[in-house]
Amino acid sequence: MSSLPAHINSTDLPTSAPDDLDSPPHTENNNSDVPTSHSPPAAAAELLLNAVKDVRQIIRLVQCPICSNILREPTTLPCGHSICKGCIPRTHRRIGITYPGTDSRMSGFICPIPDCEKEHAVEDCALDVTLNKTLAIVKDTIELDRDAAGSSEVFTHIHIQDRWGVAGLPSLEETEPESRVLNGGRIVATYTLAETGKLDYRGEVSYSSVGVSDDDVEAVDLRVFARLKESVRAEMDCQVCYALFLDPMTTTCGHTFCRSCLQRILDHSHLCPICRRELSMQSRLDPQSFPSNKRLCKIINGFWADLVAVRTQAHRDEGQANSEGFDIPLFVCTLAFPSMPLFLHVFEPRYRLMIERAMEGNRTFGMVLHSMPAARGEPNFKELGTILRIVNIAFFPDGRSLLETVGVSRFRVTRHGWKDGYVVANIERVDDISVAEEEALEASETMGRNGAPSESGDLVEEIPSRSPSPGLLEDLNTVSTRELVDVGVEFVRRMRAQSAFWLTTRTLSIYGNCPTDPVTFPWWFASILPVKDEEKYKLLGTSSVRERLKICCRWIAEWESSRWLATSSL
Known part of the structure; x- marks a missing residue:
């Protein structure tokens, strides 16, 4: 069985680890970038050695950027960042949103990640299954090495560097930098420090050996890192192609797949292949709307950069081989x-x-x-x-x-x-924009009418929705998505009552009764309304349910205007 999905595009593959708000300052030995060519065996050994030298980066991979502790119940947000479940901010009732409008999507919070700070629906944030299993394995592996270190003579002196000093600026704090002597090599000692909450996520450290040479400590770290790589490797396989994740994406149910594998799944079904939960995702999975799992990208590209390079090159070669074919x-x-x-x-x-x-x-x-x-x-x-x-x-x-x-x-x-x-x-x-982007679009256009959060954070009482009428068509941007649907449905009801020639029983038997679902209504309406094909064609290029509903409402306005002119001329 081939481990490479046949239809993936090489442009979908990251050639380096995605930029992450969680990223530490760049260091000499930062190996998160994916090589652009095959890595020879000697290079793989060098990657291992360089990765071990950047111990702080390794431990940062399992730290929460909010509380700085080792991630607990890791939750991957729609923006691709991962934080502790307990670090999700206080939720609020979302406003200005009527589509999809389900109860489960009406509770939200503002993302605590500075590079994002967008509103996320609670429904879109689930326990990251892969990351949770990985962290448990990392903890068990560190525990074993920590126990072994307890009976050895290896100790590490960790100096927590002043953040101003790291930046090359005089310290603004009068306290002396904290330092500790801990059992084990640098990896085990740094993990212990982070586990006790004494190491800030953005903090840097320096090391000195106690009782043994630096070469001996490096040898210990090499063994620990090799065990970490081996123990977590099995959790980094996609459950569709059974190969190392390539551009991993985590769904709203918390399961992770290669982006290309998830695209293939969504071509045929909108159910997660593992838990069978419905996924509100478009099959094209545009990286802007559906970001990769940044934490897993960093782990994979940092631990197995040589394997990722091989898979990336194989995808590129396959894409070039198929370039003469047609779809x-x-x-x-x-x-x-x-x-x-x-x-x-x-x-x-x-x-x-x-x-x-x-x-x-x-x-x-x-x-x-x-x-x-x-x-x-x-x-x-x-x-x-x-x-x-x-x-x-x-x-x-x-x-x-x-x-x-x-x-x-x-x-x-x-x-x-x-x-x-x-x-x-x-x-x-x-494909359409994501549901989250659809909700944000509606909220931004209707917020002035539907209310907004007050300065205290409480919600201002919403203005009751107006009953649907043609008068709403004067400024479509202020009309909620649900009201746009209501305008269309009400128009169809009136036309049926007036026995419109295009609403025959035969037509309805083919296309069904008028739907009230915002997604389906524009396609149904375009199928039955006698409008020029050039006008209907505009729907195919839209990327938003709301945008299509506005087009339908403009058709209604033009239709009723032409009927009024025809009646007034009699």
Whole structure:
């Protein structure tokens, strides 16, 4: 079994450990960067030696940046930083948010990490399973070495350096820097100091040996570090590809996977493969919206930089080997939308062949809207489209077929070619922003209307929501996401009462009754409303549920305005 998912892009792979607020000041021996080429065996030994020399960096990997203690019940936040569960600030009732609007997402807190300071939903913060197991193994390993050190003659004198002195500035404190003599080498002694709460997360230390030579202490540290690497290695394997994590991402349920493996999972299911909890994540997993687990990245890139380099290079080689291939066949015809049905009569020989091949494969193909080329040599289709999955198919004796399909996801064509008369293309996914970003967008646009935290931190009473009416369309930015949906649903209800020609029983039997879900409503509405395709096409390029609902509300405003003009002219 290959340990490298076939569809990962080399651009998704970090060539160095992600920048982290938790990062210590840069030191000579900081080896968190991933090599950009294969590391020979001699280099691997050198990496080990250099890593051991930077003992402070090793211990900082297991410290909480808030309380400075060894991480307890480590919780990885949506921003990718990890802190103790007990260091999560006091929660508050979130305001200005109606989508998704579930009770579990209405409790939030302001991130205590200075580089973030965004609002996080409590629901998005779970115990980091991988990090929790790793910390337990590290503790057990250190305990064994500490016990062994107790019966040996190895001691380390640790000097806690004044932070102003480290910065090259005169000390602003009159107290003498603290120093201690502890059992064991530098790794065990520094861990002990952090465990007792005497070592600030950002603090630096210096060492001197007691009773033995520096070479003897270094040999002890090498053995301890080698045992740490060996003992935690098993916890650093992805449960999808069964190889060392590559760009690890931790889900809201606390399980960690390679980013590429999680992308593959979300292509087919929105359930965590381990705990089966639903994941509110988009399959493209843009690093800006869904950051990597910064702590695990540092551990992996620091402990196994040589292995990460090999995997990274293998992904790059694989991507180059597949660069001449195409991802999917394209049906150049009409518009299609995610989660909506589309029925097709396939009669052209080229498309009959394409559908036969799709049925032999994964039963999917891309649908793009036909358009007139802007210039000679330009494609005759729009760049945005929808992946369709064949649900049912009926063949006629002459080779024609009737297809029942359903929209799966959106894409953008990046490169295209021809195969046996039909278009084939390389595509990239088009996904929405994360739920957290969607909530932040709504809150920022509606906050002036819905209230805001007072200076004391308490919430100002919210203004009651106005009942949905066309008057809300005057300034869509002030309207909550839920009200935007209500405007659309109310419009459909009125049109049904007036027996609108486009709301026939047959239409509703195909697309179903009007949904109230903010995600589904725009796609349903675009499928039935008699609006030009050029207008509907705009929905495919959006990245926000709220943005799509605004477009639908503008259609409603234009529709009712045109009906009013038509009535007034009679």
